[in-house]
Amino acid sequence: MPESDPAVTFDRTTHDHEVPRDSPVVAAMKWAMHALFALLLVVGTIRGAQEATHPVPLVIGCVLLGAWYLLGLVAEGRSRSLGVAWFAVLFIGWVGLVAxxxxxxxxxxxxxxxxxxxxxxPFGLLAVAAGTAVVVTAQFRSPGTAAVPSVLGPCMGAIVAVGMSWLYRQLRAKSEQRRQLNAELVAAQGDLIATHDALSGAQREAGRLDERTRVARDIHDTLAQGFSSIVLLSRAGLSGNADAERLRDILTRIEQTASEGLGDARTVVHALTPPQLDHAPLVAALGRLVERQTGRTRVEFVTDGAVASLPTTTEVALLRIAQGALANVRQHANAQRAVVTLTADGLAVRLDVRDDGDGFDPDRPIVPSQQGGYGIAAMRARTEEAGGLFDIVSAPGEGTTVHAEIPLPRGGAR
Structure with missing residues (x-):
């Protein structure tokens, strides 16, 4: 019989305010009610047997009433209808004993x-009223009993019982509210943990995607560009128009480009800074980059302002942008001349790569594919990741200028 009350062992699931079975307050009040019933029944049995003309039937009736009460304890956890039937039999048996x-x-x-x-x-209050009437009637039947106490005593007892019942209902409601709040907190904690796990997974996935993008850009700006240079040099050597001295120069440049590509590959694998920046500032690395440019385009390198040692991330970004821009000049611009300009002041460092080539429409979407198209997107991403601004100024037949500006940390270059 589902439990609905500490003093009642029936109907736990149908009551408005369920109290957890293991609540200390609930358990204490339950056993207090059991003890009260047992005490009143034992005292009433003893006093009644002392005054009764035939005490044996009375004692047997009291024992049966107590056994029926215990049966309700044993039957705890059953249906509400059984609980009501159990109480009805208990109440009728008590009325017979009072008689x-x-x-x-x-x-x-x-x-x-x-x-x-x-x-x-409503039925509970009706049962209290009926029980009060039974007690009052029994008191009037007793010889020598005053009328006022016979009515006032049972009525006061009923009022006290109703008041205590109301207080208990309030306590039980608060206990249920606390239980529900605890359950909600546990559920919220579980949701928070699940959300945290999902967020952590999303962050890990985003980190993996960022790393893949970074590696892809590094490969494009280093290995892919180096391979492109080797292909162009090889084609020049295979054209049949080069003499022995020219072939030797081409092979030397191929060897240099391949060696640099090997260093770049190691850099990508070990996530190190570019080999051009090892033990050399950005200005020297850009100078060497310009010197190695081959083909019909004449490339110059110009510095404007004192370019001190910059943060490593800034140097890496600018070097990669310069590599990507010069690769585009070599492969797509058909330019006669290109100028790489590095400008620095106390607030930012700027890189401009300008050529006099064919130019293009920068507003025209470029779709990356296996044949290329990643360079501009990679340069823009590098600049923005460094907190800078990236821009391309170009038009068909008017050449192209690639501009990247990266702010310096407070205090300027390190």
């Missing part, structure tokens, strides 16, 4: 609590 001996009248106090907590509220 035999008024000493059992005060068992009504324990029955009041049972009625108020086991039965629906």
């Amino acid at each position: 035999a001996s008024t000493e059992l009248s005060w068992v009504a106090f324990a029955l009041f609590f049972l009625a108020l907590h086991l039965l629906p509220k």
Whole structure:
């Protein structure tokens, strides 16, 4: 019989305010009600047996009533209808015992609590009123009993029982609110943990994607550009128009480009800074980059302002942007001349790569593919990741200028 009250062992699931079975307050009040019923029944049995002409039937009736009460404890966890039937038999049995001996009248106090907590509220109050009427009637039947106490006593007992029942309902409601709040907190904590796990997974995935993008840009700006240079040099050597000295120069440049590509590959694998920046500032690395440019385009390198040692991330970004821009000049611009300009002041460092080639429409979408198209996107991404601004100024037949500006940390170059 589902439990609905500490004093009642029936209907736990149908009551408005369920109290957890293992609540210390609930357990204490339950056993207090059991003890109260047992105490009143034992005292009433003893006093009734002392005054009764035939005590044996009275004692047997009291024992049966107590056994029926214990049966309700054993049957705890069953349906509400069984609980109501159990109380009805208990109440009728008590009325019969009161008819035999008024000493059992005060068992009504324990029955009041049972009625108020086991039965629906209207029926519980009706049972209390009926029990009060039984007690008052029994008191009037007792010889020498004053009229006022006979009425006032049972009524006061009923009022106290109703008041205590109301207080208990309030306590039970607060206990249920706390239980629900704890359950909500546990559920919220579980949701928070699940959200945190999902967020951590998303962050890890984003980190993996960022790393893949970074590696792809590094490969494009280093290995792919180096391979392109080797292809162009090889084609020049295979054209049949080069003499031995020219072939030797081409092979030397191929060897240099391949060696640099090997260093770049190691850099990508070990996530190190570019080999051009090892033990050399950005100005020297850009100078060497310009010197190695081959083909029909004449490339110059110009510095404007004192370019001190820059943060490593800034140097790496600018070197990669210069590599990508010069690769585009070599492969697509058909330019006669290109100028790489590095400008620095106390606030930012600027890189411009300008050529007099064919130019193009920068507003025309460029779709990356296996044949290329990653260079501009990679240069823009590098600049923006460094907190800078990237721009391309170009038009068909008017050449192209690639501009990257990266702010310096507070205090300027390190």
